[in-house]
Amino acid sequence: MKVEVKLLSEKGRAVPRSMHRTRRRYTGAFSLQEMRSSELGRSCFVANLHCDLEGAPEPLLPPLLDATVIHAEGGRLRVRGFEMLDGLQLGQTWEVKVLPC
Numbered sequence: 001m002k003v004e005v006k007l008l009s010e011k012g013r014a015v016p017r018s019m020h021r022t023r024r025r026y027t028g029a030f031s032l033q034e035m036r037s038s039e040l041g042r043s044c045f046v047a048n049l050h051c052d053l054e055g056a057p058e059p060l061l062p063p064l065l066d067a068t069v070i071h072a073e074g075g076r077l078r079v080r081g082f083e084m085l086d087g088l089q090l091g092q093t094w095e096v097k098v099l100p101c
Contacts, residue, residue, distance in 0.1 A: 003030040004097045005049050005061065008078075012090035020095075028052055028060045030096060032079070037065055039084050047079050047094065064092055 005026045008015055015023065028049045036043050047067035050057035067081035070093075077096040082089045 001030050002052065002099045002101060003028070003049070004099055005030070006095045006097075007061070008093040008095055009091055011085075012088075012092075014093075026060045027099070029057065032067055032069070040065060045081075047081060049094075061094075064094060065089075 005028075006020070006023050007026075008020070008023075026049055028051050030047070030049055032045060032047045034043055035046050037046065044065055045067045047064035049060045051060060062083040062085065064079060064081040064083055067079050069077055070080050071078040075098040077094075077098075079094045079096055081092060083092045084090075
């Protein structure tokens, strides 16, 4: 599914609401599936955003581990989880807008 994603956290901290409009948006192919995480050593739900390139998809953002959809309405989703950066688990929330195909 083609989407536009805006990150609502930076380095594990929530971005102030007043800055949401100016945040960079990433466009690509979104997926949410249960899979085994080598970082966690167990299965969990993982959200990914990849380029729309043919062949091997290239990630645009670090995977969102233990991903949970916390809101879905009107072609928009909020997905919360954490990303692994330099061995640290940092909380992250994605605002996902579904785009027309």
